[in-house]
Amino acid sequence: MSAMGSVPSNTTETSSTDTIEGLGATKQPDFKGQSRVLKKCHWCMKKQDPNEEPFKACGQCKEVIYCSRECQRASWPHHKTACKVNREQKAAFDQAGVSEDVKTFKKWHSLHIEIFKHAIVCALDLGKDPKNVDSGYLFIEVKRKPNHADLPMKRKFELIEGVIFTPEETLEMLGAQGKMVLDNTKRQGEYMKAKGGIGMAPIIMKYGGVVDIVNFILPKPEGAKLMQKQNNWGKEWAINLAGALQHA
Template sequence: MAYYSQPAAANYNTPPITMQKQQRGYRICDQCDAAETPSASKFRLCGGCMTTQYCSQDCQKIHWPSHKPICQHTADQISSVKQASSAFADENLYKGLRKFLSAHSALLGWAGFQALQLKRIPANVRQNALLIELSYHGRHSESYRRFSVSSTHIVPRNYIRDPLVISDIQRREERCRHSGGIGTLVIIVKCGGQSQVMPVEVDPLSKISWDTREDWATVLHHFVDSGRTDFKPISTTSRG
């Protein structure tokens, strides 16, 4: 493991967010990628899948043609979870995974960028994905706090078999490259028999001010296990 003179996050050593006043503002619009803030109107959830979220009705309408197939697919999966009888069949598990992704989106995107070494090997974005396996506890009042990280793995992109999810990733990939980005980074979170995929459209490397870090897994555990949703990566280049 490399030695670093400073932590990976500007707020790495500050008190956990659970020790501070609870804040709202961790949702990301699935159409325009805007972040919810306490001063803005609360984001709306898609009434079909109850997982996709939007900053406005306009964004929801724009996104609907491409969202419709995967929305119906997600709604079916949520329904199957409710009807299951296994130990992991809490009817809120699937929604909880989606909220986990939303709450930790900045952290997960950074961890995936570092895990796949995209600063050094940008082509990895087309070949591999970051798989994060979670343990489920199910008792915390905040759904995203019901999970802890049990292990992480780099897996090939063909680990994903669902054709609708693959199609959604490809659509995002085309949009990202059209705007000059390097491609779509894929994060997979898995707990029991349920999983969720988070595609992250990566900007051109010239716009990314993070240096390569090998301690990403330690940082991931630190923020998730302490309930931190305020991850702020340090910029360590001359632009940062």
């Protein structure tokens, strides 16, 4: 386990979707997933043309967008589990009165996609062996900076710790719903591998009582090798991640 700080492998923390499952809500906050932030089709990754009609969002969770009905239909068997969890999260967050806080957290991490992707590549040493993508999961915990109100969105949070959990430790930590989400990530990753990429990997991000499982589409093997050749964080990935987020 690589760490900045430490989290015991028998932690009792669970994902927020487990903790607050079943709560109702009267409002659905507008949370944007990576697909919407990057303006790319969630299935084929086609970039949205600003001069053409905007891509349509998933009618249920609103977190991802598609360039066509064909892509939406192809994606649904893989997206439906995450879609259900996303809807339950939104309802629960609104009921608990933390929707805006969570929205800020999600917006913050959506602004650092390339930094987090670099952390995954270096932490799992994917440039050396792309198969390491299935060997473990990154877990990070962040907190709001004391002066967050005076800072731009991309600098409102800072890293407290970062560790790599084995798949077994991760499932123990996240519980049944976490397993469904991770299984869904793996299925989507297989599609990316078939297209020549390394696949897809999550970072489990904890902020206060909220745990967000955020998926990242990884580069092709040659891309990962180049990333590490240019700037390899190695075993100090968590310290380097903290610095990169601090100075982004």
